[in-house]
Amino acid sequence: MEHATIAQPAGDTAPARIYIYKRYERFWHWSQALLIITMLISGFEVHGSYALLGFEPAVRLHTLAAWLLLILWAFTIFWQFTTGEWRQYLPTHKRVMAMATYYSWGMFRGEPNPFHKTVQKKHNPLQRLAYLGLLAMISPLIWGSGLLYLFRAFWPSLGIDQWLTLAWVAWAHTAGAFLMLSFFIVHVYLTTTGHTPTAHIKSMVTGWEELHDDDTHSADTPSATPQG
Ligand code: HEM
Numbered sequence: 001m002e003h004a005t006i007a008q009p010a011g012d013t014a015p016a017r018i019y020i021y022k023r024y025e026r027f028w029h030w031s032q033a034l035l036i037i038t039m040l041i042s043g044f045e046v047h048g049s050y051a052l053l054g055f056e057p058a059v060r061l062h063t064l065a066a067w068l069l070l071i072l073w074a075f076t077i078f079w080q081f082t083t084g085e086w087r088q089y090l091p092t093h094k095r096v097m098a099m100a101t102y103y104s105w106g107m108f109r110g111e112p113n114p115f116h117k118t119v120q121k122k123h124n125p126l127q128r129l130a131y132l133g134l135l136a137m138i139s140p141l142i143w144g145s146g147l148l149y150l151f152r153a154f155w156p157s158l159g160i161d162q163w164l165t166l167a168w169v170a171w172a173h174t175a176g177a178f179l180m181l182s183f184f185i186v187h188v189y190l191t192t193t194g195h196t197p198t199a200h201i202k203s204m205v206t207g208w209e210e211l212h213d214d215d216t217h218s219a220d221t222p223s224a225t226p227q228g
Pocket residue numbers: 036039040042043044046047048059062063066069142143145146147149150170171173174176177178180181
């Protein structure tokens with residue numbers, strides 16, 4: 001178990017750190033990233049955008065990654081609810097504009113980030129909205145159409161072929177894939193906007209986020225002791 005939340009390493013020059021991403025969270029994040037990249041690469045090959053593995057192997061890899069992602073999500077939903085971490089995704093309208101202004105303008109003028117991470121609030125208001133969009137729009141579109149695609153052999157017995165065509169499902173799934181690709185590109189770009197281009201990525205690897213001068217008030221915020 002990892003208990004410390006805020007640590008001041010020996011020596012005056014080293015910055016204080018805050019333990020923000022728990023072990024399971026990091027495992028979940030990176031496994032999901034790997035599976036989604038696999039689904040993007042194999043999916044666009046199935047779509048016919050390029051030839052890399054061959055059509056049949058791409059279909060098999062795509063289907064395998066979908067099942068693995070489903071299992072990962074089942075465990076992750078359980079983890080989110082048992083730890084109460086799901087609250088991190090509740091949207092807020094407060095300071096959304098401040099974040100949007102920072103990302104489109106202030107960040108390039110060296111202004112401080114208006115949001116300060118704490119253990120209880122890891123995601124800034126704009127991030128919360130983006131993750132909600134991913135959960136409420138992109139995921140249902142891609143999963144709904146993906147499952148319909150996967151089980152198309154059962155359509156006649158369920159009467160689904162009376163009102164749905166494969167062309168519609170393929171269109172919806174491809175639209176979901178493009179939305180997922182857009183989310184992925186913006187997400188990766190935003191990870192580079194920390195104190196250094198790799199600071200956010202490092203904290204998702206180690207769990208620890210370094211605090212800098214403009215963050216110091218977050219160290220004053222009382223924080224729950226994270227478990228594992
Ligand atoms: C990040 C997530 C995903 C991306 C980017 C993605 C992307 C794609 C793309 C671009 C295609 C080709 C569509 C076409 O041209 O008709 C495809 C096909 C397919 N996808 Fe996905 N997909 C994702 C998730 C899923 C999930 C979660 C499932 C299942 C639950 C799934 C099942 C399928 C199936 C069955 C096909 C058709 C393969 C075939 O032709 O037999 N996909 N996917």
